[in-house]
Amino acid sequence: MGVGCTTVMHRRIALFSLLLGGYALDSAASPNFFHDPLGLTSGLSSLVPGSRATSLDKRAGKFDTMSNGSTVLWVIQDTYEGQTFFDSFGFYTDSDPTNGLVTFVDQQTAFNQGLAYVTSDNKVIMQGDNTTWLPSGVNRSSVRIFSNAEYNSGLFVLDLDMAPWGCGVWPAFWTVGSGEWPWNGEIDIIEGVHDNEHNQVTWHTAPGCNLTATSNFTGTIVQTNGVDNLQCNAFIDYNAGCGVTEWSRASYGPYFDSQGGGVFAMKWDADGIAVWSFYRAAIPQDIVQGEPNPSNWGQPVASLSPMGCNVTQYFANHSIIFDITFCGDWAGNSYATSGCPGTCPDRLMDPANFVNATWIINSLKVYKQATLSAGATNGAGHSGVALEMTGWILCIATVLHLVIMAS
Ligand SMILES: *[C@@H]1O[C@H](CO)[C@@H](O)[C@H](O)[C@H]1NC(C)=O
Ligand SMILES: *[C@@H]1O[C@H](CO)[C@@H](O)[C@H](O)[C@H]1NC(C)=O
Ligand SMILES: *[C@@H]1O[C@H](CO)[C@@H](O)[C@H](O)[C@H]1NC(C)=O
Ligand SMILES: *[C@@H]1O[C@H](CO)[C@@H](O)[C@H](O)[C@H]1NC(C)=O
Ligand SMILES: *[C@@H]1O[C@H](CO)[C@@H](O)[C@H](O)[C@H]1NC(C)=O
Ligand SMILES: *[C@@H]1O[C@H](CO)[C@@H](O)[C@H](O)[C@H]1NC(C)=O
Ligand SMILES: *[C@@H]1O[C@H](CO)[C@@H](O)[C@H](O)[C@H]1NC(C)=O
Ligand SMILES: *[C@@H]1O[C@H](CO)[C@@H](O)[C@H](O)[C@H]1NC(C)=O
Numbered sequence: 254m255g256v257g258c259t260t261v262m263h264r265r266i267a268l269f270s271l272l273l274g275g276y277a278l279d280s281a282a283s284p285n286f287f288h289d290p291l292g293l294t295s296g297l298s299s300l301v302p303g304s305r306a307t308s309l310d311k312r313a314g315k316f317d318t319m320s321n322g323s324t325v326l327w328v329i330q331d332t333y334e335g336q337t338f339f340d341s342f343g344f345y346t347d348s349d350p351t352n353g354l355v356t357f358v359d360q361q362t363a364f365n366q367g368l369a370y371v372t373s374d375n376k377v378i379m380q381g382d383n384t385t386w387l388p389s390g391v392n393r394s395s396v397r398i399f400s401n402a403e404y405n406s407g408l409f410v411l412d413l414d415m416a417p418w419g420c421g422v423w424p425a426f427w428t429v430g431s432g433e434w435p436w437n438g439e440i441d442i443i444e445g446v447h448d449n450e451h452n453q454v455t456w457h458t459a460p461g462c463n464l465t466a467t468s469n470f471t472g473t474i475v476q477t478n479g480v481d482n483l484q485c486n487a488f489i490d491y492n493a494g495c496g497v498t499e500w501s502r503a504s505y506g507p508y509f510d511s512q513g514g515g516v517f518a519m520k521w522d523a524d525g526i527a528v529w530s531f532y533r534a535a536i537p538q539d540i541v542q543g544e545p546n547p548s549n550w551g552q553p554v555a556s557l558s559p560m561g562c563n564v565t566q567y568f569a570n571h572s573i574i575f576d577i578t579f580c581g582d583w584a585g586n587s588y589a590t591s592g593c594p595g596t597c598p599d600r601l602m603d604p605a606n607f608v609n610a611t612w613i614i615n616s617l618k619v620y621k622q623a624t625l626s627a628g629a630t631n632g633a634g635h636s637g638v639a640l641e642m643t644g645w646i647l648c649i650a651t652v653l654h655l656v657i658m659a660s
Contacts, residue, residue: 314539316625317548320524323627327408327545327620333400334616335375342398344369345576349397350434352585353423353578354601355381357397368396376414381422381577381610387602395610397576403431404571406521408620409442410545412536414514415613417577418506420447420593421600422610423584426517428571435459435487438568439494442519442528445505446584447591452504452517454528454555455496458485458568463561464495470527470556472497485562497555503532504554507609514613516540520547522622525564527553545620573617577610 316324333341344360363369369379381395409428417424425444430437439457453475456462462485466474474481475496485495502508509515513533518540520527529550531537539546547553557564580588580597588597600606 314549315544315546317546317622319522324625326623326625327547328623329543329618330407330621331402331619332616333618334377334614336371338371338377338614339369339398341402342400345397345399345574349578349581351423351578351582353581354392354585354598355578355581356392356394357576358394362394363396366394368394369398375615377612377614379575379577379612379614381417381579381607383604383607383610385604387604389598389602391601393579393601393607395577395579397574397578400573402572402619404428404521404573404619405569406523406622408545408547408622409519409521409573410540410616410618410620411442411517412515412540412615412617413517413613414615415510415609415611416443416445416505416514417610417612418445418448418510419606419609420591421579421584421588421597421606422446422577423579423581424577424610424612425574426612427574428519429574430568431570431572437570438462439487440519440521440526440568440571441494441496442517443505446587447593448506450502450504450506450508452499452501452509452530452554453496454499455494456485456526456557456562457487457492457494458562460484460486460488462486462557462563462567464497465558465561468525468556468558468560470497470553472499472554474498483561485557485567495557499530499554501530501532501554504530508532510609518545518547518550520553521564521568523559523564525556525558525562526568527556529553543618573619575612575614577612579607579610 316326318324339360344358344363346357346359349355349357358366358368360369366382368382371377379396379398382393387393411426423446425441427439427441427444429439435457436459441453441455444453444455454472456464464474464483464485466481466483474483475493475498476482477490477493482490482493482495487494499505503512509532515530515532516536518529527547529547537550539549578584579601585597593600
């Protein structure tokens with residue numbers, strides 16, 4: 254699902270009419286020419302021969318700047334939303350590797366039992382069974398889905414009204430590499446248990462990938478016995494991984510939901526892997542407008558810097574996963590100290606305990622990076638993205654040619 258020439262043409266064609274109607278093409282002589290209030294020129298001046306991205310463009314706020322000085326634009330790659338959402342996901346039906354007291358059902362069962370559906374106003378719902386009384390020792394039905402598409406970088410933006418929570422409930426929105434776990438890495442973007450209020454972001458990897466404690470992020474590093482878990486190595490500390498707890502009370506559970514949910518964004522590129530979260534009232538306009546620019550968002554809540562982890566080596570071929578499990582390694586083992594009543598297995602029996610074990614998703618959008626200018630020194634640039642940009646330039650040149658022929 255690449256960016257088609259038609260998409261580019263839609264966004265740019267008005268500009269070329271403007272260009273040809275209003276001014277000579279050697280526009281580099283007049284920087285003001287590119288100061289268009291409609292924002293049509295975003296990304297363009299650096300594509301027109303003889304011009305370059307100006308400070309005006311940067312103030313327009315659509316360009317992201319990489320640590321190596323490159324200017325990049327995030328362009329849409331895949332959109333998962335509405336009635337077609339489940340077409341792009343498989344339903345996982347094996348037992349829960351984290352030992353949850355759960356039965357992950359197949360797609361047909363999920364649809365038939367109302368555990369996965371899309372509402373008439375295009376909200377995507379996934380939930381644990383909240384209607385069936387269970388005898389002691391019987392697992393509760395729920396869903397776990399994985400994207401058919403696999404990714405090796407990108408900006409993943411999830412807009413949701415509600416994330417699951419409640420005593421004994423353990424949901425996650427995460428990505429994981431294909432092949433034998435954990436060799437291609439795991440990125441947990443939303444994860445929590447019970448009625449916690451602070452989301453936890455965690456990386457689980459092969460040995461040798463470490464969190465850099467001095468990286469610029471607002472969250473708190475998760476500790477074991479008073480020591481920061483800096484090693485993401487899944488083979489130590491009972492697979493605690495390297496985690497960061499968000500500062501905001503509105504990042505998980507009842508407060509997140511009572512704010513109307515919000516947006517979680519995970520950026521994975523040559524600068525590492527970072528996560529931001531925004532409750533609804535705080536969602537940046539560039540996200541709302543579908544032109545996300547992480548350099549406008551302030552510090553992330555969590556970040557895995559390339560200083561301690563070669564992300565190309567430790568993360569590959571990631572599928573996107575949503576799940577809701579119950580009890581198990583985290584929610585079960587922490588239950589006694591959670592303030593929740595009784596025991597986790599007992600809690601499982603009454604369906605009324607699971608009325609908030611629900612994902613309500615507006616959209617999941619995956620953007621990819623398009624490099625507009627390669628920074629001070631020119632990198633090799635023979636990447637897929639660079640090739641695609643060549644495609645854009647050819648495409649724009651074609652439009653230009655057609656417009657000239659027609660006039
Ligand atoms: C119930 O969940 C447990 C823990 O994940 C699993 O070992 C067991 O096989 C499950 N029971 C059934 C009948 O699926
Ligand atoms: C943190 O941010 C400061 C200021 O932007 C920067 O100089 C420093 O290199 C950053 N540190 C890390 C570890 O990225
Ligand atoms: C990660 O941390 C371990 C343990 O401190 C250390 O042996 C290893 O060299 C570190 N690796 C990197 C890439 O920083
Ligand atoms: C990171 O890993 C990739 C793939 O294994 C390798 O090609 C690259 O040289 C590594 N980068 C650094 C800085 O070690
Ligand atoms: C990722 O998937 C591609 C295509 O299936 C495969 O060729 C490649 O070896 C995989 N990479 C890793 C690191 O597993
Ligand atoms: C579900 O959420 C509502 C609204 O926050 C709350 O009043 C109720 O106690 C929750 N129920 C459970 C079982 O968590
Ligand atoms: C189960 O959850 C769904 C979705 O949140 C909700 O519409 C329904 O009312 C719940 N059922 C019960 C019995 O609470
Ligand atoms: C900076 O990184 C981007 C993205 O990885 C790459 O396309 C670009 O060529 C790099 N620029 C330099 C100057 O190395």
